[in-house]
Amino acid sequence: MNQKALSSLEYPKIIERLTEKASSPMGKELCRKLQPSTDINKIRLMQTQTKDALTRLFQKGSVSFGSVKDIRGSLKRLEIGSSLGIMEILSVCALLENTSRVKAYSRGDRSDLPSDSLDSMFEQLAPLTPLSSEIRRCILSEDEISDDASPALRQVRRNMKVTNDRIHTQLSGLVNGNARTYLQDSVITMRNGRYCIPVKAEYKGQVPGMIHDQSSTGSTLFIEPMAVVKLNNDMRELELQEQKEIEIILAGLSEQIAEEREAIALNLELMVQLDFIFARAGLAMDMNGSEPVFNEEGRVLLKKARHPLIPKKKVVPIDIRLGDDFNLLIITGPNTGGKTVSLKTVGLLTLMGQAGLHIPALDRSELALFHEIYADIGDEQSIEQSLSTFSSHMTNIVSFLEKADSRSLVLFDELGAGTDPTEGAALAISILSYLHDKGIRTMATTHYSELKVYALSTPGVENACCEFSVETLRPTYRLLIGIPGKSNAFAISSKLGLSDQIIERAKEQISEQDESFEDVLSSLEENRVTIENERLEIARYKEEIKTLKAQLESRQEKLDAQRDRILRQANEEAHKVLEEAKEYADQTMKLFHKFQKNNVDTSAVERERQELRKRMNKAEKNMSDRQETKKPKKQLTAKDIRPGDSVKVLSMNLKGTVGSRPDSKGFLFVQMGIIRSKVHLSDLELVDEPVITTPSLQKTGAGKIRMSKSASVSTEINLLGRTVDEAIAELDKYLDDAYIAHLKSVRIVHGKGTGALRKGIHDYLRRQKHVSSFRLGEFGEGDAGVTIVDFK
Numbered sequence: 188m189n190q191k192a193l194s195s196l197e198y199p200k201i202i203e204r205l206t207e208k209a210s211s212p213m214g215k216e217l218c219r220k221l222q223p224s225t226d227i228n229k230i231r232l233m234q235t236q237t238k239d240a241l242t243r244l245f246q247k248g249s250v251s252f253g254s255v256k257d258i259r260g261s262l263k264r265l266e267i268g269s270s271l272g273i274m275e276i277l278s279v280c281a282l283l284e285n286t287s288r289v290k291a292y293s294r295g296d297r298s299d300l301p302s303d304s305l306d307s308m309f310e311q312l313a314p315l316t317p318l319s320s321e322i323r324r325c326i327l328s329e330d331e332i333s334d335d336a337s338p339a340l341r342q343v344r345r346n347m348k349v350t351n352d353r354i355h356t357q358l359s360g361l362v363n364g365n366a367r368t369y370l371q372d373s374v375i376t377m378r379n380g381r382y383c384i385p386v387k388a389e390y391k392g393q394v395p396g397m398i399h400d401q402s403s404t405g406s407t408l409f410i411e412p413m414a415v416v417k418l419n420n421d422m423r424e425l426e427l428q429e430q431k432e433i434e435i436i437l438a439g440l441s442e443q444i445a446e447e448r449e450a451i452a453l454n455l456e457l458m459v460q461l462d463f464i465f466a467r468a469g470l471a472m473d474m475n476g477s478e479p480v481f482n483e484e485g486r487v488l489l490k491k492a493r494h495p496l497i498p499k500k501k502v503v504p505i506d507i508r509l510g511d512d513f514n515l516l517i518i519t520g521p522n523t524g525g526k527t528v529s530l531k532t533v534g535l536l537t538l539m540g541q542a543g544l545h546i547p548a549l550d551r552s553e554l555a556l557f558h559e560i561y562a563d564i565g566d567e568q569s570i571e572q573s574l575s576t577f578s579s580h581m582t583n584i585v586s587f588l589e590k591a592d593s594r595s596l597v598l599f600d601e602l603g604a605g606t607d608p609t610e611g612a613a614l615a616i617s618i619l620s621y622l623h624d625k626g627i628r629t630m631a632t633t634h635y636s637e638l639k640v641y642a643l644s645t646p647g648v649e650n651a652c653c654e655f656s657v658e659t660l661r662p663t664y665r666l667l668i669g670i671p672g673k674s675n676a677f678a679i680s681s682k683l684g685l686s687d688q689i690i691e692r693a694k695e696q697i698s699e700q701d702e703s704f705e706d707v708l709s710s711l712e713e714n715r716v717t718i719e720n721e722r723l724e725i726a727r728y729k730e731e732i733k734t735l736k737a738q739l740e741s742r743q744e745k746l747d748a749q750r751d752r753i754l755r756q757a758n759e760e761a762h763k764v765l766e767e768a769k770e771y772a773d774q775t776m777k778l779f780h781k782f783q784k785n786n787v788d789t790s791a792v793e794r795e796r797q798e799l800r801k802r803m804n805k806a807e808k809n810m811s812d813r814q815e816t817k818k819p820k821k822q823l824t825a826k827d828i829r830p831g832d833s834v835k836v837l838s839m840n841l842k843g844t845v846g847s848r849p850d851s852k853g854f855l856f857v858q859m860g861i862i863r864s865k866v867h868l869s870d871l872e873l874v875d876e877p878v879i880t881t882p883s884l885q886k887t888g889a890g891k892i893r894m895s896k897s898a899s900v901s902t903e904i905n906l907l908g909r910t911v912d913e914a915i916a917e918l919d920k921y922l923d924d925a926y927i928a929h930l931k932s933v934r935i936v937h938g939k940g941t942g943a944l945r946k947g948i949h950d951y952l953r954r955q956k957h958v959s960s961f962r963l964g965e966f967g968e969g970d971a972g973v974t975i976v977d978f979k
Contacts, residue, residue, distance in 0.1 A: 188223050188538065188560060191583075195562040196534040198223075200496055201470075205544070208469035211255035213455075214462030223541035225558045230481055232304070233467075233543025238478045239303035240468035241545070249469070250292045252462035254281040255455065262452055265445040270438045274329055279444055279451060280322040286454045287314035289461065305464070308457050313450045318443055325436055332433050340432040347425045354382050354418045361394075361412055369393045371407045380426075381419045383409040467544055475499075476545030479536075479554040485593070485628050486510040487533060490549035494532045495539070504548075505666040507533055509630065510555060513649040515623045516668070517642045518632045520653040526632040527564065529653065529666050530598050533630060534562055537596060555628070557596040561587040564600040577605035584618060591627050599631035602638075612637040623648060731907065735936075738969050746862050750839070823868045825849045834871045836864070842874060858902055900924045903934040911947035918948065926957050926978055934964075935974040948974060 193199065206218040224230050261275040271279070293309035325336040334341045358375045362384060367373060369390035376383055378399040385407045386394045396412040411419060444451065470476070474495050488511070491504035507529065509516050518526045536546040540554040563583045584599075591597055603615030612635040619638070622629045623645070631638075642650040654665040825848070828834070832845045836857060843859035853868040904921045906914040918935065925933045937944045952961045957979055964973035 192534070192560045192562045193538065195564045196531055196538060196560070197496055198535065198538050201535070201539060201544070204473075205466055205470050208466035208473075209462050210251050210253040210466075211459060211462045213255060213257050213459040214252055214466060217459060217463040218466055221542050223538045224543070225541070225556065227481060227483060227556050230541055230543060230556070234478050234481075234540070234545070235304045236464045237467040237471060237543055237545055239305050240464045241471050242303070243305070244465070244468050244472055247292065250289060250465060252285065252289070252458055252465070254285040255458045255462060256281065258282060258451075258455060262448055262455075265441060265448055270434070270441040271444065273326055273332075273437065276322055276437065276440050276444065277326060277329060280319050280326075282451065282454060282458065283315050283319040286312050286458060287316060287319070289458065290314055305461070308461060312454060312457055313447075315447055315450060315454075318447060321443065322440055325440060332436060336436045337432060340429065340436065343425055343428045343432055347422065347429065350418055350422050350425060354415050354422065357415045357418065358382060358384060358412070361414070366394055371402075376409060378409045378411075380423065381411050382415060383411045386410045471545035474545070474547045476547050477550045477552065479540045479546050479548070479552050481540065481554055481556055483556050484510065485514070485555045485557075486553055487537070487555050487628070488553040489533065489536065489546075490552045492532050492536060492546070492548040492552065494528055494535065495547050496535075497528070503665060505529060505532065506668070507666060508668065509533070510628050513647050514626060514628055515619060515642075515645075515648040516630045516651055517619070517638050517648065518630065518651045518653065518666070519634065519639055525653040525666070527600050529651075530562075530564060530600055530630055530632055534560055534596070534598050555596075556594075557628070558592075558594040559590065560596045560598070561591055562598040562600075563587070563602075564598060580605060588618070588621065591622065591625075593626045595627055597622060597627055597629045599629070602631045602633055603635065604633075608635065611635065616641050619648075620645075731938075738973075742968060743863070746864070750862070750864070823871055823873065825853070825868070827873070828855065828868065828871070833874050835874050836866055836870055837872060838866075838870050839864075863902075900928045900930065902930060902932070903936060905936045906944065906948070907936060907938045909944065911944055914944060914948060915951050918951065922955065922958070922976070930978065932975060932977045934969075935976060936969065937972065937974065939970075939972045945971070945974070952976060 202219060202221060205221065206215050209215040209218050224233075256278045258275070258278050261271055261279065264271065290309065290312045293305075293312075325333055327333050332340070334344055355375065362370065362373045362375065366384070366386075369386055371385040371387050374385065376385060381397075381399055383399055384394070385402075386409075388401075388406050388408055391398070391408050391410065394410050394412060396410040396414075397416060398408050398410050400409040401407060476495075487507065487509040489505070489507045492507060493499075493502045493504050503525070505525075518529060520526055536548065537554055537557060537560060539546050541556070546552065546554070561583075563580055565580070584602075587597055599618075602618065603611035605611070606614075615631070615633060615635060615638055619629065619631060619641070639650055642648045649668060651666055651668045654667055828845055828849060830845050830847060833842065834845055834857060835842050836859065839859070841859045841862075843857040843862075846856040846858045846863065849855040849868055854865055855868070857864055857866055857871070900921075902925075904918065906917065909917065914937070922933070935948060937948055939945075949961070952958050952974070959977045959979040961974055961976045963971050964975055968975065
């Protein structure tokens with residue numbers, strides 16, 4: 188990719204954010220060198236690795252590679268037989284210890300999960316725990332070797348301690364004894380690695396020994412007394428022995444490291460690669476990114492794409508497509524409306540995707556593989572544009588036209604600006620036509636109306652605009668493909684206070700054809716907004732209907748199950764009663780036989796017992812077969828029944844109201860209180876309408892009121908979408924009708940929403956004297972979106 192496009196599309200800023208996510212110096216270096224690739228297989232592998240690392244981050248949290256230092260130089264020295272210093276050996280140890288932690292991170296809770304692209308890398312890690320443990324045993328810190336590193340070192344240090352104690356004993360005897368009067372201070376000091384005492388210059392002859400130093404004034408001499416010269420020499424020899432033993436220990440550790448050089452080098456490479464991969468995953472997590480689907484057909488389809496450098500609270504997601512029905516997209520609209528952001532979003536997300544980074548867009552967004560991106564994007568919003576600005580842009584465009592091919596993406600910001608509008612528009616159309624004829628994917632932003640007409644009249648070219656609200660004078664930043672944008676210059680100027688007289692004179696300066704074209708655009712925009720609002724409302728209604736349908740089906744299933752359970756229990760109880768009756772009858776007959784001595788006619792008794800058993804068996808058969816013994820007075824036909832009629836369901840022994848006309852097979856719905864069931868005409872019997880009297884209602888001539896209307900009142904009222912006042916007015920009349928119809932309970936559907944409608948309805952119900960109680964629906968009844976009301 189050319190560097191100018193990377194810079195124009197702000198790709199380096201993405202790399203900076205990626206580099207911050209890496210924890211090791213070598214990992215950060217890989218991040219800084221990351222460039223978009225043109226190898227589709229490499230891109231897909233990197234995207235898969237990023238996705239798998241992101242999955243692990245979500246499942247198990249972050250992992251650190253901070254101790255991974257560049258030890259390649261140390262390994263090279265080992266290869267030629269050199270020994271390593273303490274710091275180098277500790278760096279190797281830190282790598283092995285961090286490798287062990289990363290290896291443990293990969294193993295935890297992965298047994299029941301499918302393998303991914305990172306498993307092989309984790310499996311190749313070799314922590315070499317014995318080697319790292321040996322290093323930690325021998326080296327305590329960067330400037331301290333353990334006494335236990337070797338027996339020889341332990342013995343040397345023990346001798347050093349004994350010699351040191353003897354030196355201090357000798358010198359303490361001098362300092363606190365006869366030589367005290369000759370000393371400047373009663374202290375023991377060290378000069379050039381030798382223990383000395385500070386002697387006044389005038390008494391140097393009184394303290395025999397070697398002079399090692401003197402004070403800046405010359406009044407004090409630092410003398411090593413002859414009594415400790417040999418001991419100091421012994422200490423110096425022991426120090427040299429100690430250093431020699433340390434070198435032997437470091438050489439031994441270096442030899443052990445050299446034996447594992449290849450494994451350590453592989454660990455280093457894998458750890459750096461994993462740090463790089465997890466840095467990409469960490470960036471994807473921050474951006475809420477997803478894996479794009481790549482194609483080689485030049486098709487771009489971004490769903491709810493967000494520019495990654497715009498704050499999350501301010502960025503507006505946009506839908507962009509290119510390369511399916513059209514290869515050239517012309518974006519029009521006012522300044523500061525988001526045209527350039529749309530352009531940069533496509534370019535930057537393409538670069539990120541080809542670099543193996545996830546993009547801030549919805550899943551299954553598509554990106555095309557482009558071998559080169561050419562972007563002419565600059566700040567064209569100054570009041571005056573000099574010739575040099577136009578020349579600069581044209582120089583870029585010329586280079587694009589020479590190099591671009593069908594595998595390129597070309598982005599123009601304000602194409603043709605900076606010169607005469609007529610010539611600029613003509614030049615822009617010519618350039619875009621040239622690219623379009625060559626099948627090059629191109630996006631361009633412009634103010635020129637001529638380009639809008641060109642897009643409308645040319646196959647394979649599409650208009651788009653960034654939505655702008657004239658009422659608020661603010662852009663919405665939504666990209667609308669298929670609709671050319673308006674400049675809205677007159678509307679904006681009027682809102683900002685420019686006089687109508689000036690605006691009218693301005694309108695006279697443009698041609699009637701241009702004015703008509705702008706009016707057409709306005710009409711298209713108004714229709715689009717209307718259709719969009721209606722579409723959203725329809726979608727909301729569909730979702731609401733789907734929810735209500737599911738609730739109704741659940742409720743019907745529950746009622747059917749309850750009905751079957753009640754009937755089954757009733758039959759079981761009846762069967763039990765019959766069994767008990769038969770047993771009692773048999774016992775009674777047996778007693779009759781015992782009283783034969785009382786001259787009872789046993790044959791007559793036996794006949795009577797057999798007759799009784801026949802009658803009871805017949806009753807049991809009718810009960811167990813669940814046969815409806817009661818027949819309707821008159822076999823009803825479809826003509827005899829209409830919605831609202833009062834009927835009796837014989838199989839349930841319940842009264843209800845007909846809710847629908849019979850179908851071709853004679854089945855219809857009947858509402859029985861809160862139960863709505865589908866029954867056959869043969870199971871129904873018409874009942875006379877009850878007559879009620881009430882002093883609170885207007886009486887008929889006979890002082891009675893027919894219930895023909897109230898009997899057909901539904902057991903449910905739907906108040907969804909009403910305001911509180913509208914709902915209360917409608918509910919008031921409905922409850923009166925339901926109460927007159929002698930319904931035991933009713934169901935009020937108000938939805939969940941904000942809860943304001945539910946609260947208003949509950950406040951109203953508390954004030955109604957004929958309401959016994961009310962409650963929210965249970966599971967299967969509609970939950971909190973429904974209120975069940977019981978009447979007194």
